[in-house]
Amino acid sequence: MGKNILDNLSLKLGRRNFLKLASVGAGIGATSLFASNDKVREATEEEVKNPFPGSKKVKTICSVCSAGCGIIAEVQNGVWIRQDVAQEHPISQGSHCCKGIDQIDLVKSKQRVKYPLKKVAGKWQRISWETAINEISEKMLKLRKESGPDVAMFLGSAKFNLQQAFYFRKFAAMWGTNNIDHVARI
Ligand code: SF4
Structure with a gap:
């Protein structure tokens, strides 16, 4: 040919x-x-200026650590769609760290885990909350029985609010250990 x-x-x-x-x-x-595809078109000038019509800007703070840097969250129909730094915030004064910049991903990320997963033979499987709580508590009680309450270390989350932190501390005390700390040990 x-x-x-x-x-x-x-x-x-x-x-x-x-x-x-x-x-x-x-x-x-x-x-x-x-x-040539009629489903795709150029954005209008108005859309470029304001891609989220009707959105509201809400002053809030980053919840990753106790610094509490300022964030402006843009919300449209109850959904967080965009974020910006809060220039006027008294602590962060118009800046934040790389974790704060991605704060919106805590809500929007496709990688966000929304239900319990268990690794079975090397693969993650979805399990119910009830199964997860039962399996974890059974293992914890077994460890406690075998090695005493100091076998465990409770490491809190910077995502905890005040009330959650209170219950977490109570839980460790009832478990019987002082091995407890907060994740944002800065
Ligand atoms: S994680 Fe970063 S952005 Fe968030 S509060 Fe702490 S220092 Fe600020």
């Missing part, structure tokens, strides 16, 4: 340059595909 026009072009240009040309061609092809 004879060589087609692309084979001939490839021979003349050399493989590397041919591939470069091919990728430019693919880009142009993809762009024309979008341009």
Whole structure:
């Protein structure tokens, strides 16, 4: 079978340059595909200025550590859709760390775990809350019986609010240990 026009072009240009040309061609092809698709259109000037009409800006704080840096959360129809730094905040004064910048991902991230998972034979399986609580508590009680209450260390979460921290502390005391700390030990 004879060589087609692309084979001939490839021979003349050399493989590397041919591939470069091919990728430019693919880009142009993809762009024309979008341009000709009536489901995709250019954003209007109004949409560029305000992509979330009717949204509200709410002053809040990052909950990752006790510094409590300021965040402006933009909310549309009850859903957190965008965040910005709070320039006027008395503590963070218009900045925050990399964890605070991603604070919105605690709500929006596709990787967020929303139910208990158990690793079975190397694979994560979804289990019910009841199963998770029963299995974990059975294991904890077994360990406590075998090795005493100091077998456990309770490490709190910076996500705990005041009331949750109170119950967490009570839980460790009832368990019978002073091995308890807060995760944000700064
Ligand atoms: S985690 Fe970072 S952004 Fe959040 S409160 Fe602490 S220092 Fe501020």
